[in-house]
Amino acid sequence: MPDPILSVRKAVKTYGAFHALNDVDLDIREGEFLTLLGPSGSGKTTLLSVIAGFTPLTSGSVHARGGDISRLPPEKRGFAMVFQGYALFPTMTVAENVAYPLRVRQWKRQDISDRVAECLDLVQMAQFADRMPSQLSGGQQQRIALARSLSFKPDILLLDEPLSALDKKLRADLQWELKALHDRLGVTFVYVTHDQEEALSMSDRIVILNDGQIQQQGAPDDLYNWPRTEFVASFLGKSNFINSVVLKGADGTLKAQAGGHEFPIEDHNGTAVSGETCLALRPERIRLGAPGAEMFEGRVRQISYLGERCQVLVDHAEFGEILVSHPTWHVDIRPEPHLNVSFGWERGACVPLLSA
Ligand SMILES: Nc1ncnc2c1ncn2[C@@H]1O[C@H](COP(=O)(O)OP(=O)(O)OP(=O)(O)O)[C@@H](O)[C@H]1O
Numbered sequence: 001m002p003d004p005i006l007s008v009r010k011a012v013k014t015y016g017a018f019h020a021l022n023d024v025d026l027d028i029r030e031g032e033f034l035t036l037l038g039p040s041g042s043g044k045t046t047l048l049s050v051i052a053g054f055t056p057l058t059s060g061s062v063h064a065r066g067g068d069i070s071r072l073p074p075e076k077r078g079f080a081m082v083f084q085g086y087a088l089f090p091t092m093t094v095a096e097n098v099a100y101p102l103r104v105r106q107w108k109r110q111d112i113s114d115r116v117a118e119c120l121d122l123v124q125m126a127q128f129a130d131r132m133p134s135q136l137s138g139g140q141q142q143r144i145a146l147a148r149s150l151s152f153k154p155d156i157l158l159l160d161e162p163l164s165a166l167d168k169k170l171r172a173d174l175q176w177e178l179k180a181l182h183d184r185l186g187v188t189f190v191y192v193t194h195d196q197e198e199a200l201s202m203s204d205r206i207v208i209l210n211d212g213q214i215q216q217q218g219a220p221d222d223l224y225n226w227p228r229t230e231f232v233a234s235f236l237g238k239s240n241f242i243n244s245v246v247l248k249g250a251d252g253t254l255k256a257q258a259g260g261h262e263f264p265i266e267d268h269n270g271t272a273v274s275g276e277t278c279l280a281l282r283p284e285r286i287r288l289g290a291p292g293a294e295m296f297e298g299r300v301r302q303i304s305y306l307g308e309r310c311q312v313l314v315d316h317a318e319f320g321e322i323l324v325s326h327p328t329w330h331v332d333i334r335p336e337p338h339l340n341v342s343f344g345w346e347r348g349a350c351v352p353l354l355s356a
């Protein structure tokens, strides 16, 4: 792997006795779209702000291009930050807002006007150059905030929940735009969100934070398919949890015993140990069948229709409630409340988790 563009080492940030960041190690690769994902209060903004240089660490360090930049002020780091409220200067026009970082950096007049035009083009807002921020919609203001942060060609763009104030449709549009912009510019993006779908759809890599610690990091499909802990499995998508006993065969293969059956499991993460183990099972990996057709038997409690799929809650004597995501185009089996059904899954659907 090439040298990271930025590294955080053993980062600790405390407020009194409280740890907002607790021993965080992170490498950011040049050009990647990296997302920090976690619940409210997990330390996402704190970590972004530590990278930007606004929040000093209690201990640990930040490195860029081989050097320790922990004590470098934000304006000397060459990174741009887009804040949640996007805070455009209300008394400046759109063009003046985008020009501002360049004026501060004492660019020449002509270079400033060329670059402002280029950046407004980039976010498709050229025709709005002379408007005031108050005359723009939320999505348009967001685009200007982006243009302003990109204007001085930062090495890294740090974005703190930049779309959270927008409605769902606009947000989805801007997600595509942001991703396309990232691909076109090749600038490294560090993006904060607490929206798991946003993280899955936009990122090259996701870092999951909880209680100031990194829980797991990896490509979106890797994290989704192979969560290591109950927290990751339930925070990124939905999951069933099944208590089982794992047995290791002489040839190294793994089997789990649960609900009166024995079935093979795969240990992609290398986390499985013999003995009592919690398994994560995604609702869409469960197959529904007519009674007797699959491994387990249950009774449908509730169904909610979601268009292309429906969510089916099945009661099982030992597992309790099992959530199944069932394709509605499936004609062979149409679950209905109070009907008995069978359910099962393919090898590899159950992921053994680290014990808490
Ligand atoms: N200046 C401060 N003084 C005391 N505690 C703070 C301070 N700044 C942050 N914290 C605490 O640190 C923890 C992490 O805060 P942070 O803002 O990084 O969370 P976050 O993951 O960005 O959450 P959100 O999704 O709500 O924005 C929180 O519990 C917060 O209350």
Ligand SMILES: [Mg+2]
Pocket (backbone or CB within 6 Å): 044, 045, 046
């Ligand atoms: Mg935050």
